[in-house]
Amino acid sequence: xxxxxxxxxxxxxxxxxxxxxxxxxxxxxxxxxxxxxxxxxxxxxxxxxxxxxxxxxxxxxxxxxxxxxxxxxxxxxxxxxxxxxxxxxxxxxxxxxxxxxxxxxxxxxxxxxxxxxxxxxxxxxxxxxxxxxxxxxxxxxxxxxxxxxxxxxxxxxxxxxxxxxxxxxxxxxxxxxxxxxxxxxxxxxxxxxxxxxxxxxxxx
Amino acid sequence: xxxxxxxxxxxxxxxxxxxxxxxxxxxxxxxxxxxxxxxxxxxxxxxxxxxxxxxxxxxxxxxxxxxxxxxxxxxxxxxxxxxxxxxxxxxxxxxxxxxxxxxxxxxxxxxxxxxxxxxxxxxxxxxxxxxxxxxxxxxxxxxxxxxxxxxxxxxxxxxxxxxxxxxxxxxxxxxxxxxxxxxxxxxxxxxxxxxxxxxxxxxxxxxxxxxxxxxxxxxxxxxxxxxxxxxxxxxxxxxxxxxxxxxxxxxxxxxxxxxxxxxxxxxxxxxxxxxxxxxxxxxxxxxxxxxxxxxxxxxxxxxxxxxxxxxxxxxxxxxxxxxxxxxxxxxxxxxxxx
Numbered sequence: 001x002x003x004x005x006x007x008x009x010x011x012x013x014x015x016x017x018x019x020x021x022x023x024x025x026x027x028x029x030x031x032x033x034x035x036x037x038x039x040x041x042x043x044x045x046x047x048x049x050x051x052x053x054x055x056x057x058x059x060x061x062x063x064x065x066x067x068x069x070x071x072x073x074x075x076x077x078x079x080x081x082x083x084x085x086x087x088x089x090x091x092x093x094x095x096x097x098x099x100x101x102x103x104x105x106x107x108x109x110x111x112x113x114x115x116x117x118x119x120x121x122x123x124x125x126x127x128x129x130x131x132x133x134x135x136x137x138x139x140x141x142x143x144x145x146x147x148x149x150x151x152x153x154x155x156x157x158x159x160x161x162x163x164x165x166x167x168x169x170x171x172x173x174x175x176x177x178x179x180x181x182x183x184x185x186x187x188x189x190x191x192x193x194x195x196x197x198x199x200x201x202x203x204x
Numbered sequence: 205x206x207x208x209x210x211x212x213x214x215x216x217x218x219x220x221x222x223x224x225x226x227x228x229x230x231x232x233x234x235x236x237x238x239x240x241x242x243x244x245x246x247x248x249x250x251x252x253x254x255x256x257x258x259x260x261x262x263x264x265x266x267x268x269x270x271x272x273x274x275x276x277x278x279x280x281x282x283x284x285x286x287x288x289x290x291x292x293x294x295x296x297x298x299x300x301x302x303x304x305x306x307x308x309x310x311x312x313x314x315x316x317x318x319x320x321x322x323x324x325x326x327x328x329x330x331x332x333x334x335x336x337x338x339x340x341x342x343x344x345x346x347x348x349x350x351x352x353x354x355x356x357x358x359x360x361x362x363x364x365x366x367x368x369x370x371x372x373x374x375x376x377x378x379x380x381x382x383x384x385x386x387x388x389x390x391x392x393x394x395x396x397x398x399x400x401x402x403x404x405x406x407x408x409x410x411x412x413x414x415x416x417x418x419x420x421x422x423x424x425x426x427x428x429x430x431x432x433x434x435x436x437x438x439x440x441x442x443x444x445x446x447x448x449x450x451x452x453x454x455x456x457x458x459x460x461x462x463x464x465x466x467x468x469x470x471x472x473x474x475x476x477x478x479x480x481x482x483x484x485x486x487x488x489x490x491x492x493x494x495x496x497x498x499x500x501x502x503x504x505x506x507x508x509x510x511x512x513x514x515x516x517x518x519x520x521x522x523x524x525x526x527x528x529x530x531x532x533x534x535x536x537x538x539x540x541x542x
Binding site: 069070073092100107108109113117160163164169172174175178179182183 | 205207208209210232235236239240243252254256280284303304305306307309310439440441536537538
């Protein structure tokens with residue numbers, strides 16, 4: 001181990017990365033969601049509320065059977081029940097696009113989608129785009145063009161761009177900008193995002 | 205969000221039966237507005253009836269040359285439908301001017317009609333709002349009212365209807381088909397949305413137990429001379445400050461038929477028969493357009509922050525009528541205003 005590697009290792013030990021913190025912290029939302037589920041069930045048992053529903057969700061090709069409070073948004077279920085934290089919660093009111101996923105191949109905002117209403121639909125999140133260990137052309141293009149700074153909006157941008165390409169309505173940079181306007185990037189990486197999408201469009 | 209019961213309707217009759225059986229129950233389809241309002245506790249339905257599995261997602265020809273649009277047709281599907289693009293390009297344009305593609309993929313035609321106002325005070329539970337809580341007062345009058353109405357307001361409410369699609373439907377004189385416990389009925393578009401008056405809590409004349417099943421478009425589509433011009437605070441994905449949908453029929457440089465409606469200025473898409481009549485037989489030029497704009501805005505009233513909208517509306521009306529007369533409709537991707 002060289003001195004600089006040693007310093008790196010030490011620094012990581014003393015200052016865990018954000019990713020490590022997030023991974024460690026994941027137990028908290030899971031514990032919370034289990035509690036709310038058991039509460040929903042016990043309320044149902046007491047006859048106070050019978051609103052909990054059983055839902056079949058197909059996410060990235062995998063079927064999940066979940067008991068959900070009908071209030072659960074698809075975004076919260078993805079993140080807190082299925083541990084798919086790629087879809088981000090930005091505004092939670094349909095204004096930023098960070099939570100964009102594909103339902104039956106069409107881009108939607110998962111924060112305004114009630115999970116119970118997606119029964120039987122095929123849901124694709126950012127985690128489901130790479131195939132056979134190979135990045136989706138959009139993921140590769142975003143790396144090639146440095147199409148992000150903080151990266152928080154990126155999963156939504158990429159899922160939205162995948163929907164855009166499937167729609168086939170955007171040809172020019174101007175049209176890409178208009179049809180990507182549902183995805184806000186606070187870092188302002190728009191120029192590189194458009195370039196990345198153009199690259200992926202050329203390949204797909 | 206308060207706890208609610210969830211159920212799926214299997215057909216239209218079942219949907220109507222279910223909503224009649226549960227006081228305060230609401231239909232949900234795209235959910236883009238209702239779910240948002242429920243998160244804010246502005247809407248608190250004890251039950252949601254999911255109508256998305258009903259067979260109301262077709263666009264069909266009707267006799268007489270019109271088009272019937274199922275209430276569950278998604279906004280994006282309608283905007284890109286070949287028959288709509290070809291025969292009702294103003295509607296297609298207005299749809300693409302609204303929201304984002306994600307929301308257009310979710311939002312349905314029926315739900316678009318039922319959108320509630322985006323007035324900030326309607327969303328803010330900490331402030332009085334007659335629409336949210338009748339009798340509590342209007343915070344927008346004398347408050348931050350930049351986005352609020354200048355036409356058809358009342359002492360109770362100055363909210364605007366946020367839809368773009370509905371502005372085009374007003375010009376096209378669509379008819380709203382609804383189903384209820386007493387059977388089916390048709391509502392002319394002009395009678396669907398209401399002015400606030402002293403009952404701003406009621407946005408539409410749809411009964412609480414009625415379901416929108418379709419929108420019928422008459423054959424007249426104004427394919428040669430139309431536009432949808434929307435002015436907003438940013439170039440895309442924002443509600444209108446002022447928008448104008450125009451449909452003209454010209455004959456030798458003169459106006460045979462003129463229809464235009466304004467969005468972003470009133471509690472409903474705003475048409476003025478007098479202004480339209482004033483254009484009939486006139487040479488299609490800016491003088492005539494400015495006169496029509498003056499007629500529309502004769503009773504316009506600003507509330508401080510939104511007073512600029514009166515002058516803006518005048519300019520947007522003239523510009524939109526000019527675009528339509530020239531046959532150069534506003535592009536919704538190039539933002540240059542010709």
